[in-house]
Amino acid sequence: MPATLTAIAPKVEYTSDNFQRYYEEAGPDYAAWSPHFNMHFGFFRSCMNPFNREAMLEQMNREVLDRLQTSSDHPRILDMGCGLGATLRSFARRLPTADLHGITLVHWQLEQGRLLNQSTPQSTNITLNLGNYEHTAYPSESFDAICAIESSCYSAGRSKSRLIREAYRLLRPGGRFVVADGFLGAGKLRGLQQSIYRKLCDCWVIEDLGEIHAFTRELQRAGFTEIAIEQIQSRVTPSVLHVPWVTLKFLLTSVIFGQRKMTRARWNNILAPILLPFVGHPIGPLAYYIVSATRT
Numbered sequence: 001m002p003a004t005l006t007a008i009a010p011k012v013e014y015t016s017d018n019f020q021r022y023y024e025e026a027g028p029d030y031a032a033w034s035p036h037f038n039m040h041f042g043f044f045r046s047c048m049n050p051f052n053r054e055a056m057l058e059q060m061n062r063e064v065l066d067r068l069q070t071s072s073d074h075p076r077i078l079d080m081g082c083g084l085g086a087t088l089r090s091f092a093r094r095l096p097t098a099d100l101h102g103i104t105l106v107h108w109q110l111e112q113g114r115l116l117n118q119s120t121p122q123s124t125n126i127t128l129n130l131g132n133y134e135h136t137a138y139p140s141e142s143f144d145a146i147c148a149i150e151s152s153c154y155s156a157g158r159s160k161s162r163l164i165r166e167a168y169r170l171l172r173p174g175g176r177f178v179v180a181d182g183f184l185g186a187g188k189l190r191g192l193q194q195s196i197y198r199k200l201c202d203c204w205v206i207e208d209l210g211e212i213h214a215f216t217r218e219l220q221r222a223g224f225t226e227i228a229i230e231q232i233q234s235r236v237t238p239s240v241l242h243v244p245w246v247t248l249k250f251l252l253t254s255v256i257f258g259q260r261k262m263t264r265a266r267w268n269n270i271l272a273p274i275l276l277p278f279v280g281h282p283i284g285p286l287a288y289y290i291v292s293a294t295r296t
């Protein structure tokens with residue numbers, strides 16, 4: 001690891017404690033990215049204004065919902081790794097009679113998410129729970145559709161087999177599974193890029209990102225069919241380009257004049273998106289994908 005990178009952000013091992021600390025300390029800072037707490041990148045369509053970040057973040061929720069292909073009037077949908085529930089609130093606006101569930105590992109997110117739901121009309125059909133999406137307490141075949149937006153990366157290993165197996169167990173036959181996330185694709189990480197990649201994972205307290213071919217092979221092995229892999233880096237890039245501006249604004253308002261102490265987790269949350277372009281497509285093998293599949 002180059003000394004400069006180590007000096008900026010010392011290594012953070014992936015442990016459950018570090019994960020909790022990261023999200024509890026850096027969690028409120030996501031408000032600088034999205035006032036609605038969409039804790040993900042956006043999806044750009046040509047008719048959209050690329051300067052309107054929140055609209056692109058919201059569009060990502062819409063794209064995922066479209067691919068879930070819910071046809072019944074009262075679909076039961078689970079968001080695995082729901083953050084503060086922004087995606088579910090977006091779904092609730094479009095599907096007012098759906099039964100919406102979210103699961104997160106972070107207590108702070110659960111509390112804040114419930115508060116946001118209470119203050120948002122049309123969110124009465126959302127239930128947020130604390131738990132591990134790799135081993136949930138929900139009954140088998142109890143959901144029509146399951147999504148995971150920028151949360152699959154936290155599951156163990158490069159094939160994310162535990163997340164996939166649990167999603168398969170929870171879906172009814174014919175149910176849909178849609179994952180939007182960064183994955184390692186074609187090409188290898190070498191030298192400095194490998195160090196930057198490791199630093200990026202440490203900053204976001206991720207053990208290892210998924211590898212797109214290992215992930216889709218695992219979907220097949222679990223019994224999913226109709227697997228569609230969409231590399232959507234060009235759709236996501238307009239929102240990634242907001243990172244320098246959001247970072248600068250955040251440094252001025254929250255770091256220089258802010259009241260909360262800057263912790264290592266908070267610094268890491270600033271550094272990670274800055275590192276992203278150095279390992280991301282087209283320079284590196286990391287790219288953003290939406291993967292959709294149907295349970296047999």
Ligand SMILES: C[S@@+](CC[C@H](N)C(=O)[O-])C[C@H]1O[C@@H](n2cnc3c(N)ncnc32)[C@H](O)[C@@H]1O
Nearest residue numbers: 038039040081082083104105132133149151154
């Ligand atoms: C980057 S946030 C994305 C949140 C949300 N999907 C969104 O787009 O706004 C990652 C989320 O994954 C959740 N997560 C990570 N590992 C998890 C696990 N094993 N079980 C449940 N949630 C998990 C975190 O708690 C966090 O809510």
